[in-house]
Amino acid sequence: MDFQPTLPIPISFISGRYLLFSIDFVTYLRREHNICGVLTGTLPQIPQQNVFLGLPLELMPEEARVLVDKGVACIVDEAKAHQGMQSLLEEDRRKYLRELESQGLHASRIFAERKGQKKAETLKKIAEKKAKGKAQAKPQSEESVNAATATSEPSAANDEPASVVDFFAGDTPTPSTSSKGTSTGTPAAQAFHVTPATSYPPLPDPTTSSELIVFRPDVPSSYPLFAHMHSRGYFLSPGLRFGCQYVAYPGDPLRFHSHFLVVSSEWDQEIDLMDIIIGGRLGTGVKKGFLLGGPRQAKTEDGSEIERTESVRTFSIEWAGM
Template sequence: MSRIVVRYMHGRGLIFDAEDYLKLRYEHRIVGNLIGIPVSHPRNVNQQGMPAALTSCELKFLLDRQIIQLVDTNGALQRVPSDEEVHTYFLMVERQKSELHMPVIEKRLEAFRKHLPKIIEGKRKKLLKAGVKEEDIHLDAEQLVGEERARIMQDKFDAMVQIPLKYPLSIGELKESSLELSAEESVKYRVFQSLWHRGGFITTGDAFGCDFLLYPGDPMYFHASHMVHVMQGGMCQKLDAKYLIRVCRLSVVVNKLCILAYIDERTNEVHFETLEWQGNVDNKGDNF
């Protein structure tokens, strides 16, 4: 099975091919983060499009399972293109312009054919007025359409030149890049790995003040059900009341369950503790 190519640029793994991204999302439950502008809605700030950026945990997970190939293309993309590559790109742009030009031509010809009887009658009257005899007038509809097509082909139209998201030319031999995780990222990766094997979808939780968000299904169709906070200190990490109140109340406000994840140093296993805020009406006056 061929591995999906992920380009490592500026410290992030980026996917520019939509089919590769959908394969990761639907077959491997890896969501990533769309950071581009959607082609269909370029001015919509509420939607994102390709490319997709993968977190360090997602990259490490996919590399360990040999699903992706992490490559560094910075050097190849920054070099000066050869004359052959420039010519290939020029032909591609001209082909795109021609493809955009043809629908406009067909639309103009359709309008011309719609009024063709009136056009023929107008030309006949003009020739009669110029002194041409009725029997000498021969107007062919197809010939007029052909002349109109030739005239329209010479006209210049405004066209939007597409900038390809996926690099259209050959990059050459790909240089594989390695991924090194920090100590903090390694702990988060262990938690991510354990959560993935339990099912569901996982995304980064930066927007909700946590490390991960858990979804029962694709985030396109489901809201997150759990907020996961990774305890870097493991079982030895002390948790004060203010911290527990903060994470619990935050989960209540956004209608999610709060989970504390940590690694047990004795067994080297990942454990999860679920916290649920329970309001106590009788102790409203308690101070923490």
């Protein structure tokens, strides 16, 4: 069952950056609201950090703003929120640490179960391979069969193949193999160390305090075009590597190639013709369209200005002969 969070989702505002530390929130926003962001954290188990990164997920100001405008998220000032750590009672601290230890024990037990299943599957495959080899072998004399069995099969004291025993010997000791553990539980020394991604709990939910909410993120002038493309179902990511403001995908970037290089412009802004030619040739060279757009400076009958995010015009430029 897909995770359904309680709205609004808190987006952490730290040093001018908009961050998400919960993997549940990250997957929900990507699945339901076309928000990808950029992973910026390190992964302790993967030394090659130039390929894969982890939490937190950093959002562009435009992504944070569109979520706030839709009522899906709110911006939380984490510096103010964490001032509550100073007044946290000692009993609350101990309770929180006990909960983390309990989670570590639970994760350790799950790891041990999965390791046991993996070991059983490996032994089963080896036994099936042996049985298949014996069935296909030519009939031999009883003496040669006994000799081959004595040299190829493990002894009665150790009925597992040596290679399998060595393979599993290096694993983390499980509750059943630990000299200090018992059959009823895992000792504290074997519990996995859990590092929470957020401070809620022990701190209270920040969305319940109006003092912590930063209402609307500041966005660049390109936001109307970003909101327009997002409302049409596109996934947008930063376009620095293609020399544009955004790269627009028709679906999740994990499944689709991008369709447009997106550049924003004001309605009455003068545009150098060479910039249009360069953008069109670049887009065609990387098999994408060059999309130029911006909000119209239109007014209603009573003279009030039309909402900029709802009055955007876009133009796509492609070279047909390349």
